[in-house]
Amino acid sequence: xxxxxxxxxxxxxxxxxxxxxFSAIGSLVWGTVLAAMRVSPVPVMRAFxxxxxxxxxxxxxxxxxxxxxxxxxxxxxLALADDTSGTFLKDxxxxxxxxxxxxxxxxxxxESLRAGINTVPVGQAEAARALGLRFGQTLGIVVLPQAFxxxxxxxxxxxxxxTKNTTVASAIGVAEASLLMSEMxxxxxxxxxxxxxxxAVGFVVLTLPTGLLLGWVAKKVAVKR
Amino acid sequence: xxxxxxxxxxxxMSGVDKFFGPLHVLRNIDLEVPKGQVVVxxxxxxxxxxxxxxxxxRLEPIDKGTIEVDGQPLPAEGRALAKLxxxxxxxxxxxxxxxxxxxxENVMLAPVRVRGVGKDEARRTALELLERVGIATQADKYPxxxxxxxxxxxxxxxxxxxxxxxMLFDEPTSALDPEMVQEVLDVMTTLAAEGMTMLVVTxxxxxxxxxxxxxxxxxxxxxxxDATPEEFFGAPKxxxxxxxxxxxxxx
Ligand SMILES: Nc1ncnc2c1ncn2[C@@H]1O[C@H](COP(=O)(O)OP(=O)(O)O)[C@@H](O)[C@H]1O
Ligand SMILES: [Mg+2]
Numbered sequence: 001x002x003x004x005x006x007x008x009x010x011x012x013x014x015x016x017x018x019x020x021x022f023s024a025i026g027s028l029v030w031g032t033v034l035a036a037m038r039v040s041p042v043p044v045m046r047a048f049x050x051x052x053x054x055x056x057x058x059x060x061x062x063x064x065x066x067x068x069x070x071x072x073x074x075x076x077x078l079a080l081a082d083d084t085s086g087t088f089l090k091d092x093x094x095x096x097x098x099x100x101x102x103x104x105x106x107x108x109x110x111e112s113l114r115a116g117i118n119t120v121p122v123g124q125a126e127a128a129r130a131l132g133l134r135f136g137q138t139l140g141i142v143v144l145p146q147a148f149x150x151x152x153x154x155x156x157x158x159x160x161x162x163t164k165n166t167t168v169a170s171a172i173g174v175a176e177a178s179l180l181m182s183e184m185x186x187x188x189x190x191x192x193x194x195x196x197x198x199x200a201v202g203f204v205v206l207t208l209p210t211g212l213l214l215g216w217v218a219k220k221v222a223v224k225r
Numbered sequence: 226x227x228x229x230x231x232x233x234x235x236x237x238m239s240g241v242d243k244f245f246g247p248l249h250v251l252r253n254i255d256l257e258v259p260k261g262q263v264v265v266x267x268x269x270x271x272x273x274x275x276x277x278x279x280x281x282x283r284l285e286p287i288d289k290g291t292i293e294v295d296g297q298p299l300p301a302e303g304r305a306l307a308k309l310x311x312x313x314x315x316x317x318x319x320x321x322x323x324x325x326x327x328x329x330e331n332v333m334l335a336p337v338r339v340r341g342v343g344k345d346e347a348r349r350t351a352l353e354l355l356e357r358v359g360i361a362t363q364a365d366k367y368p369x370x371x372x373x374x375x376x377x378x379x380x381x382x383x384x385x386x387x388x389x390x391x392m393l394f395d396e397p398t399s400a401l402d403p404e405m406v407q408e409v410l411d412v413m414t415t416l417a418a419e420g421m422t423m424l425v426v427t428x429x430x431x432x433x434x435x436x437x438x439x440x441x442x443x444x445x446x447x448x449x450x451d452a453t454p455e456e457f458f459g460a461p462k463x464x465x466x467x468x469x470x471x472x473x474x475x476x
Contacts, residue, residue: 041302127321127380130282131335131387132311134304141338146325223324224369 003188004198012180013202019097019166019176020206024159026102031109036139038114049110057107061100061168068100069093069172090175097169105162112154116147121225149221156214160207177202233296235260235391235422236281241290243276243446250276252446254290258391258424263417265433265454266426268443269469274426277443278395281424282313295390311339314384314392318400320376322368322383329355329364332383339387347386354382358412374405378412391422398429428473434458442466 037049056064072078073096080099081091120143128138148155167178177199184195236258243251250273258264266274279285280292283299283306292299294313300306322331332351336342342350355361358378360371368376377397384392394413398406410432417423417436427433433440433454440457442450444465450457461467 121319121321123317123319123321124323126284127315127317127323127383129307130284130310130313130315131383132307132309132339133335134307137338141334142323149325224367225324 003191003194007180007184009177009180009198009202012175012177013206015094015174015176016163016166016202017206019094019101019169019174020159020163022098023101023105023162023166026098027105027109027158027162030102030106031113032144034106034110035113035117036136036144038110039117039139041135053107053110056103057111059104061104061165062171064104065097065100065168065171068096068103072096072099089173093169093172093174097166097172097174101162101165101169105158105165108158108161109155112151112158113144113147115154116149116151117143119150120146146223149218149223152214152218152221156211156218159210159214163207163210164203231260233260234258234293235262235295236424237291237293237296238281239291241280241287241292243273243280243285243287250446251280251287254448256441256448258422260422261420262438263421263423263436264425264439264441265437266424266441266443267428267433267469268441268449272443273446274443275395278315278393278424278426281393282310282315284315307339311335311387312390314387314389316377316380316384316392316394316397318396320368320373320380320400322376322380324368327365327367328360328371328379331368331379332386335383336386351382351386354385355379357385358382359408372405373401374408377401377405377409381409381412381416385416391424392416394423394425394427396426396428398427430458430474442469444469 034049034053037045038053040046040049073092079088079092080095081088083092085091124142124146125138128142133141166176169176170179170182173179181195181199185192188195234257236256238254238256241251241254242249254277266277268274276285280287281294283292294309297309300309322328323334326334329348329351332354333344333347336347336350337344352361352364355364358381360375360378360382363371363375363379368379371379381397397413398409401409406429410429413423413425413432414436425432425437437454440450440452440454441448442457442461442463442465449463450461450466452462457466458470461470
């Protein structure tokens with residue numbers, strides 16, 4: 001096993017963790033905005049939300065990530081980092097990848113949340129409106145907090161999928177765990193199974209506690225009716 | 226209050242029609258409820274009582290006619306409508322307390338978020354109201370931990386916290402176990418005696434006789450009878466009202 005010490009396994013997984021965390025936060029925010037659009041009384045917003053979700057959710061993730069790199073950066077010249085800095089390419093690719101993951105994962109967050117909104121009895125929103133709360137307040141104070149509590153378990157699945165999906169970032173050269181794996185496979189072709197196993201174990205170490213923790217949180221915060 | 230302000234009815238509906246698809250649910254409703262009046266609405270299931278109640282704060286939009294609350298026509302959606310709703314209290318059959326908030330948080334929420342009242346003041350007022358409806362000791366529990374009767378009293382406190390001009394009740398005791406009905410009716414009777422304008426959909430004849438100034442009997446989306454409780458229960462004019470009373474009084 002001492003061949004592992006020749007590689008920065010921890011460093012690569014740290015990039016995986018960072019990709020996951022930033023993308024998760026962004027997806028949560030953008031996914032919530034999309035869900036709000038999809039239930040809003042404004043037809044244009046609803047139409048945009050629906051079109052976005054159906055389009056992006058059904059596009060392969062690899063296409064989105066490569067599209068972010070080739071389309072946004074190479075073609076449109078959108079730089080998300082300081083292009084005079086020595087780490088420009090690394091930073092820019094990392095951020096483009098996060099952007100792609102957010103765009104994609106938010107559609108799953110949106111759909112989970114919408115399912116959560118459906119578990120909240122209509123009477124809750126009616127009571128809020130009857131008290132004089134406006135649409136945004138009704139959604140933000142009464143409906144979404146209850147919807148979130150109902151979908152923590154499905155959101156945990158989305159998060160676990162996101163963690164594994166970050167491997168797609170290797171397609172645009174982000175140095176996360178699977179890029180390191182490719183490198184290891186080339187150099188250690190005699191230890192193929194050990195290489196696979198160590199990377200797989202790394203992902204399990206990341207995702208298993210996520211699932212357990214959020215499963216526990218889901219039970220803890222469940223709304224009693 | 227000037228004479229003119231006193232004369233403005235709290236609720237005025239004129240020529241109101243409401244459809245659900247092809248179903249004509251409210252037919253040409255004309256109704257004036259003066260300030261301080263307590264109106265009980267009776268009628269068979271499906272006659273449009275809930276819909277009538279819900280059009281008054283525009284939880285259901287109407288298809289024709291006009292509705293005014295305290296002289297103000299109901300605004301369309303938006304800020305103005307929210308403002309009007311804040312002045313019209315509503316109590317639902319299913320209580321609809323916010324399930325993720327404690328009882329006192331339920332009562333404080335709208336004063337803080339809609340009226341901008343400070344948290345401390347809102348909490349003090351909320352506890353006073355909970356005291357008034359007899360559930361101050363339950364303030365920090367969640368709705369699911371309370372009995373139905375307690376939940377409904379909390380819901381009444383929540384509506385009162387906005388100091389509404391008028392209160393709408395849609396079958397407030399129909400979802401309750403029989404032994405809890407009276408505690409809710411007691412709170413409502415007190416409210417009526419204090420001069421609150423109330424429109425109450427209920428089949429509680431005791432409440433209607435004791436607290437109501439006026440009884441409306443609805444059938445098929447129309448107000449068929451409009452009378453005092455004595456007149457209505459003593460000598461209902463229409464066959465449908467007699468039939469209806471025969472059915473509920475033998476229960
Ligand atoms: N949201 C709705 N969509 C379609 N039909 C409805 C809706 N709400 C009520 N109705 C119908 O309208 C009629 C009147 O209902 P409602 O006002 O609830 O009567 P009540 O409260 O007197 O029992 C009923 O036939 C009912 O089925
Ligand atoms: Mg009803």
